[in-house]
Amino acid sequence: MLYIFDLGNVIVDIDFNRVFGTWSDLTRVPLATLKQSFTMGEAFHQHERGEITDEAFAEAICHEMDLPLSYEQFSHGWQAIFVSLRPEVIEIMHKLREQGHRVVVLSNTNRLHTTFWPDEYPEIHAAADHVYLSQEMGMRKPEARIYQRVLEAEGFSAADTVFFDDNADNIEGANQLGITSILVTGKETIPRYFTKQLC
Template sequence: MLYIFDLGNVIVDIDFNRVMGVWSDLSRVPLANLQNSFVMGEAFHRHERGQITDEEFAAAVCDEMGMALSFDQFAAGWQAVFVALRPEVIAVMKQLREKGHRVVVLSNTNRLHTNFWPGEYPEIAEAADKIYLSQEMGTRKPEPEIYLKLLQEEGTPADRAIFFDDNADNIKGAQQVGITSILVTGKETIPAYFANNPC
């Protein structure tokens, strides 16, 4: 079987309020204002597809949110999204590989984050056979193309894959191409799934 794991709030806890907190401190824009104006809009999506640079993304977000930040200040806040690794999921990934299954990560991400988390959490690469990143694939979840590209690369039919993600739209996108998909609603979801479905 091919097991596909999302990154944020599946393998690593993330919290965008931490990002807003840093940006608020650096820009002096009230936190509530930033929280109200932050949206994952077109610039966000284009950045995840690798269609715009980090600098273009930072400028667009700062403009949308009324923040006067340098690129380094923006990046400092952007990296603050990562909270902590979920060791119970890393353990599951390693166990799956030990049993002969293929384990990969599929993440909607961007260069700014991939310059940070691999060094911060080397356990992720150690627990996965391959890491698929939206910015390198030119498409993002929940677009069907990203799942089809991954399956083609892995040489695996959809009915031999299981996908874990915390975003309901991403789950629907994977289901549309025939992948069994599990919505991760908390830290207990993945351990509980494998307790009930031993492989």
């Protein structure tokens, strides 16, 4: 079997409020104002596909949100999204590989974040056979082509694949291709799913 794991809130806890909190501290713009003005719009999607630079992304977001931040300040806040690793998921990934399954990560992420999490959480690369990142592939979930690319690269059919993600749109996109897709709603979702499989 092929097991595909998302990154944020699946393997690593993330929290956008930490980003807004850092930016608020740096600019004195109220936290509520930042939350209200932030959208995952075109610049966000372009950045995740690797179509624009980190600097262009920072500039676009600061412009959209009217944030007086330097690039360094923006980056500092952007990396604050990461909270901590979910060791129980890392353990499950290792067990799956020991049983002969293929285990990969598929994440909508961006170059700026990849300057942080691989060094901060080396356990992720150690637990996965391969890590697929949206900005390197030029596509992002829930686009059908990104799932198809992973299946082709791994040599598995949709019927022999299980996918874990915390985003309902991404789950729906994978479901439409016939991939067994599990919506991760909390830390207990994945351990509960594997309670019987890994006994």
